[in-house]
Each structure stands twice: as structure tokens, then as C-alpha cells.
Amino acid sequence: MPKRFLLLCIVLISLFSSSVFATERYLLNSGDVLDISVWNEESLQKQVTVLPDGVITFPLAGEVDAKDKTVAEVEEELTKKLSEYLADPVVTVSVTNVEGNRVHILGKVLNPGSFVMNQPLDAMQALSLAGGLSPYAEENNIIVLRRDGTTQQVLPVKYAEIKKGKALKTNITLESGDVMIVP
DSSP states (O other), X not given: XXXXXXXXXXXXXXXXXXXXXHHTOXXXXXXXXXXXXXXXXXXXXXXXXXXTTSEEEETTTEEEEXXXXXXXXXXXXXXXXXXXXXSSOOEEEEEEEOTTOEEEEEESBSSOEEEEXXXXXXXXXXXXXXXXXXXXXXXXXXXXXEEETTEEEEEEEOHHXXXXXXXXXXXXXXXXXXXXXXX
8 A cells, every 4th residue: 555655646746747847948038049959960050040030940940930939839830931941850959058047237337238047036036146336226116117028017026125025925936038136
């Protein structure tokens, strides 16, 4: 009985873990660099950059929308397009540089600028990357501007409250393209 229970626990944990992992897949951004290769086709190996409009171009496949898609989705699209010219193409796409996954921090921080997010970052972590706040920063008036298509959101970050363990919901997870303004 204990062996069956242990096996059941392992199976449930692995199922739960893979479902969580699948929902947190990296979505490609403009500026990301991809290595694309087609197995057994030396002429179809290329490094491409996701253009500002979210498109990549690849020989025989033409233009493919890549922005906000996973690597697997881009592989699938390329495979579909290349199937018109090749028998059973095996396409591999890998991200070699996440330059498009950036946040921008402006205002009264020690090192304002644009920062690549190599991992998920919340507001406090991003402020740390920028060297922290200057002595004259308005700690509870920090905002994050987030664009979603043509609309824009203003999200407050209550730094002074977060430091006290309060208003933790304002320590938001940043998304690519977010602009943090520290007055």
C-alpha cells in the first residue's frame, strides 16, 4: 500500500508541475534573437531577430508572426510553412538572446535606464537593478505604465509601504515593455 501511495503522489506531483510549467512559458518579444535550423538542411540554418512588428522572416517560409508566441508555436508555424517545400521538416527554434524582454526605469533612481529581464522581476527587484531610489524620490508615488495594444494602464507601486510589509499587492510583477517612473 505505501508503494502505491508514493507512486500516486509522484504521478500527481509530476502532472501538477508540468501544468504549472506549461502556463509559464516564455513569450517572444520584439528584439529577441532566435536560432532556427531545419534538420538535414544546412542551407536552412539562420539566426533571426524578432522585428518591431513582431515578425521574423525565414527562407521558404516567408514571414511568421513570433511576438507573444512560444518557441513551440513558432516551430509549429515554420514546420507547417516549410512542409509545402520539404517532406517532413524537423524545425528547431531556440532563443539565444532575450533583448526584447526589457523594462525601463526613469526618474529619481541612481541608475535609470533600460534593463533586460532574464527572469521574472517584480517592482522592488527592478528598482534594485536601477541602484535603488535617490534620497529625493517620492517613495509612494511610483507608477508603472503598461501598454496593452492601444490602451495604457497606470499601476501604482507603494515603495514606502512595501518596505514596511504593507501594500504588497503593489509590488507587481513586471512585463516586457513596462515603464517605471519614480518622481
